[in-house]
Amino acid sequence: MLQDEGARARAARPASQSAPHPAPWAEPVATALLVLADGTILEGFGIGRTGAADGEVCFNTAMTGYQEILTDPSYAGQIVTFTFPHIGNTGTNDEDLESLDAAPASGVRGAVIASAVTNPSSWRSSSHLDAWLEARGIVGITGVDTRALTALIRDHGMPNAVIAHSPDGTFDRDALKARAAALAPMEGLDLVPPVTSRTQSAWSETTWGVKTGYGNRPAGEGLRVVAIDYGVKRNILRLLAEAGCDVTVVPATTSAAEIMAMKPDGVFLSNGPGDPAATGEYAVPVIRELLAEKVPTFGICLGHQLMGLALGGRTVKMAQGHHGANHPVKDKTTGKVEIVSMNHGFAVDPASLPETAVETHISLFDGSNCGLTLTDRPAFSVQHHPEASPGPRDSHYLFERFVALMRAGKPETIHAVLD
Template identity: 50%
Template sequence: MFNKEKKADLNFLSSQPTGILVFENGLSIPAIGIGHEGHSVGEVCFNTSMTGYQEIITDPSYSDQIINFTFPHIGNVGTNFEDIESEKVWLKGVIFAKEITEPSNYRSFEKLNHWLKKNEVVGIAGVDTRAITNLIRNKGALKATIVNGDTNVTKKYLEECKSWPGLKGMELTKKVTTKQIYNWNDEGLWSKEKGYNKNDEHKYHVVVLDFGCKKNILRNFSNLKTKLSVVPADTNFNKISELKPDGVFLSNGPGDPAATSKFANETIKKILESNIPIFGICLGHQLLAHALNCKTKKMHQGHRGANHPVKNLNNNLVEITSQNHGFEVDKDKIPKDVEVTHISLFDQSIEGIKSKKYKAFSVQYHPEASPGPHDSHYLFLEFIKEVEKNAKKN
């Protein structure tokens, strides 16, 4: 369907183009500009979630990426003050099939388009997002320039995206991490009746290595009566040890895990050797894998959506999971002292590992959801069991 010599099918375009998407292969797609006026360069990925677009857009793991939403009705529930995973939006742009309509939801405080402008997010709409998804599926992840505004300098936009280095080899966690140590505010999980609850009873203490941590992960821990000390991504072992944690959590985050492991590997290895329990999610999973002498590699198109089936190899049950990653642990390079615990039923890629030597395990997907199902919430409980054992010893 796509040919770099031809323009894409513009069936969804209802008015004169005010935006454009220019891929590194020369393909350009006219569109309607939305959100912040300007342009930015990033890697285009697709997300198949039908709900939760505000949580997705505010996930720090999307830093330097342009999200192509396959679901056509984005913006129909507006935006609110509660469904955010980070105080700052780190992605480079959004692509919608339809122009944003008026919101209809009792929790909505602001139209999505206004919210995108306020957060300086460049967007386009009125394009065939499923055709773009098909392009990525066939060609792999592609660099592109997304434009809301001047569409007459396509050559300039093409050169910009060609010169951008891409995500492979890129370290991004130091950009999105907290700049100083802080204690989480004890905000717990949300309910319709009370909103976010508060849990000021602390039974355990967990240090969170923040590589771009989502708020809902912290809320899940807080709900389990856990005091959380959130520390910058490059915090060394001695500083972590001074905090006297009962467990250490390795968070999600953006970029190439091989690049981040260059400074994080030594710290994680020392935590392992100290026998402090470790739990990792997404990038944290990949960094734990590096510390356990596994390897990671870039995926053809990545996994991003809220309905990915994962098989738990310990009990043969299937969990429906929320995922967002463009790198994976290489299943052909697993040491003997590492056990694969979960696999994807889409492509058999590794979704979970466990150390046979240390008290450490991790998953590639997001058990905290936000958005997505809660099938894998038990992983937080499993970690807290190990944390509790360690706390009793100390």
């Protein structure tokens, strides 16, 4: 009955009111480009900030934690390609930030994503990824074949590139190619100054709970730890506080004399971006003085590399680096294998280290060095990020190891502590 009435209505409709013919297929206009240094151009659709930014393109294999990745100061100067296609589907919030400065200045230059960003589906979300990227000044591109880009990086190394977003699709492609080709390599770049703390500060926030949010521990009741900020992540500081430390964060250029004047029970060397040899120009002399004072010392990521340089070792640029949350690392002191988070483009050459530096951790992907400890001083470091919890908590013991080392108080007890 309804079909018959519909047919009669269509037949009675004047020709002028007939349904219009569908428009011809229109190819979507690219509103974002990723222009590699060799002139290769990848087209896509822009999100986040409009304009252009440049940096070294790396890929990250993590399936979750995109907001933490995009606020990790260790990514300063880089454009992050996400190998997992669905990025942004849980939105963003005000809690999952890793840069110490909550202002939009974490250092990430751009984000490359495969699929279009969907509307948030998490109860914790407070904003869409697109709006969040724009607020933080990060240029994004979606619709890219990230598998092909990842394969290119795997085979040829991390290229420099320019990422550009123009809502009307207008680009000066030749100018973008020239800009990408002229970019300086990561080797020799000290990228710590833009991301380090400007002033000394105390840290007391502890880890997050579903019902409680972040906790807070009272000051003046724990071990005194001075954390040298080369681009430190918030969750590292939270786990130090959780382990019973009164943490004081100091800028990267703080002198050894200033640190020793604080009478620390231990010193923490943080993660950070750039070439460790460049940062080492001012960081290594400080670390050498602290090691000479036999202050218990713990380093992570860039802090690990700087400790290696302070011991007389050398660091090397990796072709594709390690970036992701599914990396297997073996702790040679226990024989256990941990699933860890990685984020580094340089590595310590273990063959360059003195006999007093013992390799404690290795990557089971490529055998590269991921940890060391000293036999003559109370110090150790790891290349991976034990605070990131991909395992989920395989590496949290390292914070307890640091606390035990500080409590032991004597360098000759280090092996007992490590065992």
